[in-house]
Amino acid sequence: METVSRSGEDWWRGAVIYQVYPRSFQDTDGDGIGDLRGVTRRLPHIASLGVDAVWLSPFFRSPQADMGYDVSDYCDVDPMFGTLADFDAMLEEAHRLGLKVVIDQVISHTSDRHPWFIESRSNRTNRKADWYVWADPKPDGTAPNNWLSVFGGPAWEWDGVRKQYYLHNFLSSQPDLNFHNPEVQEAVLSTVRFWLDRGVDGFRLDTVNFYFHDLHLRDNPPLVPDPDATTRDSPDVNPYGMQDHLHDKSQPENIGFLRRVRALLDEYDGRATVGEVGDGARSLRIVADYTSGGDKLHMCYTFDLLGPEFTARHIRRCVERFQSAVVDGWVCWAFSNHDVMRHVSRFAQHEVEEEKVAKLAISLLAVLRGSICLYQGEELGLPEAELAFDELRDPYGIRFWPAFKGRDGCRTPMVWERDLVNAGFSTSIPWLPVREAQRLLAVDAQTGIAGSVLEHYRQTLEFRRAHQSLIDGDMTFIGSNQDVLTFIREGNGERLLFVFNLTREPQTVQLAIDTAVAEVQPMPGFAPAFADNAIALAGLDVFCGRLR
Structure with a gap:
C-alpha cells in the first residue's frame, strides 16, 4: 500500500x-x-x-x-x-x-531547588530577585489575592527570608517564573x-x-x-x-x-x-x-x-x-x-x-x-x-x-x-x-x-497514511441525528465518507447526499452493510466509502 x-x-x-x-x-x-x-x-x-x-x-x-x-x-x-x-x-x-x-x-515554573529560585529567594536585591513572582502580603498578612493552585489550596506560599509570598500554580515546590x-x-x-x-x-x-x-x-x-x-x-x-x-x-x-x-x-x-x-x-x-x-x-x-x-x-x-x-x-x-x-x-x-x-x-x-x-x-x-x-x-x-x-x-x-x-x-x-x-x-x-x-x-x-485527504484534507459534517457521526474528508482529488455509530444499538442511516458512493472501503476491523445509499451499522460500528 x-x-x-x-x-x-x-x-x-x-x-x-x-x-x-x-x-x-x-x-x-x-x-x-x-x-x-x-x-x-x-x-x-x-x-x-x-x-x-x-x-x-x-x-x-x-x-x-x-x-x-x-x-x-x-x-x-x-x-x-x-x-x-x-x-x-x-x-x-x-x-x-x-x-x-x-x-x-x-x-x-521550576522546582524550588532550581539554582535560579535558590538565588531569587535569598533576598530582595540579588540579581535574580525578580525572576519569580513575588508579592507582599495584605496588611492582615494574608495572600495578595484569591488565586488558587491547580493542586489545591492558595496559589501563594509564604517565604520567611524575603517576607513575601511567591506564586505557584501547582505545588508549592513549583514556583512560577516571572515572564514579565x-x-x-x-x-x-x-x-x-x-x-x-x-x-x-x-x-x-x-x-x-x-x-x-x-x-x-x-x-x-x-x-x-x-x-x-x-x-x-x-x-x-x-x-x-x-x-x-x-x-x-x-x-x-x-x-x-x-x-x-x-x-x-x-x-x-x-x-x-x-x-x-x-x-x-x-x-x-x-x-x-x-x-x-x-x-x-x-x-x-x-x-x-x-x-x-x-x-x-x-x-x-x-x-x-x-x-x-x-x-x-x-x-x-x-x-x-x-x-x-x-x-x-x-x-x-x-x-x-x-x-x-x-x-x-x-x-x-x-x-x-x-x-x-x-x-x-x-x-x-x-x-x-x-x-x-x-x-x-x-x-x-x-x-x-x-x-x-x-x-x-x-x-x-x-x-x-x-x-x-x-x-x-x-x-x-x-x-x-x-x-x-x-x-x-x-x-x-x-x-x-x-x-x-x-x-x-x-x-x-x-x-x-495511505490517504492524503486524512493528513490535511478538509472535513465537512453532513446531516445525521445525534447518535451517528457522519462526515466527509476531502483533498488531493479524493473524497472519503465516514459514518460512526457511537451508540450500543444498531443504526440505519440513509445518506442525505447527492453524490453516490463509488465503492465501499471499510476501515480495518469494520464492514457494515451498504445498499442504495443506506448504511446498516451495528453498535459501535464504522462505515467508510469512497465518493464519486
Whole structure:
C-alpha cells in the first residue's frame, strides 16, 4: 500500500505522535523506574505502529515532587533516567528508525531547588530577585489575592527570608517564573536552544498559557457555569474550577513570547511546537490566538476530547467549534495522556466492551482533521488501573483522595511480555504496580494476532497514511441525528465518507447526499452493510466509502 510521506518542514501537520512516559516505559537498570535506555530498547515497537514522532515526558534533573514536572536543571538528564549520552543515543536511534523526537518543555515554573529560585529567594536585591513572582502580603498578612493552585489550596506560599509570598500554580515546590522579566525569557529560550542544538525535532510546551500573570494581581471572579462547555479546568472536587481564571493565566503578553519561541525554532530546519492549553470555555479561542498567522505555535491541543463523553454530538460540537474558531491554525487531538483516566475506562460501559471501544476510538481519532497523539499502552487497549491510597505517588491524587484518585491509574508500567515478572517492565518492584488485567494485554500477547487491539492500531494508522485527504484534507459534517457521526474528508482529488455509530444499538442511516458512493472501503476491523445509499451499522460500528 502506498503511503503518504511525512518528511519535510511540515512533517507535524497531520502527524501521529506517540507519547512516552519514561518512568513507566521500560526499566533497564533494575531500579523499578523506566529510563532512556529503556526508551531506546523499545523504539522498534513504536516505529512498528506507523507513527511519525515520539513525545517524551520530562526526563530532566528534578526532585520528582511532581514526577519530573518540577525541573531543577533544564539542560541535564536526571540520573534516574540516565545521562545526556543516553539521550543522544536514543535520539540517534529514533532518527535512524524515521521517528521525530519531541520533548516536554516545562517552563512556566521550576522546582524550588532550581539554582535560579535558590538565588531569587535569598533576598530582595540579588540579581535574580525578580525572576519569580513575588508579592507582599495584605496588611492582615494574608495572600495578595484569591488565586488558587491547580493542586489545591492558595496559589501563594509564604517565604520567611524575603517576607513575601511567591506564586505557584501547582505545588508549592513549583514556583512560577516571572515572564514579565526579559532576562527570564532569555534564560528560558537558551534552554530551548540547548536541545535544538542537540537535534530534537520539537517541543511539547506544558501549560503554555500559564507563562504570564496579571501584573496588578487582580482577584479572579467566580465562574459562571457554561452549560455548553466541552471541557473544564479541574475535577469538580477541586475549588480551582469555581473561579473564572481571568488574571492568573492566558494573558495577552503571552502572544509576544510565543513569537519569540517560533522565531528561535525557525532558525532550525523542520522543528515544531505543540502547546497544552487548559482554560475551560476559552481554550479554543486561545488555540486560535496561539496558532494563527504562522508566527507562533505550530499546533495546540486542548482537553475537549479528554473528558468522559464519547458521543456523536460531543465530538461534532468540539470539531465544529474548533473549525469555526481556528481559521488558519492547527490542532492536535487526543483521547488519552498522562493526566487523565485511560479512555477505554472512560468510554466503555463494561469490561466486555473495552476492546471494541478501543478499536472504535482509534478509528475515529485517525480520521479527524488535525494531528493526533497516542498515549503509551492505548494501542493495547489498557484500562485504568485501580490503586489503593498507599500505592499512590501523584500529589494531586493524594491531596484529593478519595473523591479524586489522581493520575497514577493511567501511569502504571507498560506491559511487554505477558509471562515475565512485571510483564517485562522491570526485574524489581516497579514504582507503580502492574495489574493482572493489564499484564494479560501485553505486547507479545497481541503481536501478530488477527483482530487484536494492537494489530488494529497498526492497520488503522496504515490506512491513515495511505490517504492524503486524512493528513490535511478538509472535513465537512453532513446531516445525521445525534447518535451517528457522519462526515466527509476531502483533498488531493479524493473524497472519503465516514459514518460512526457511537451508540450500543444498531443504526440505519440513509445518506442525505447527492453524490453516490463509488465503492465501499471499510476501515480495518469494520464492514457494515451498504445498499442504495443506506448504511446498516451495528453498535459501535464504522462505515467508510469512497465518493464519486
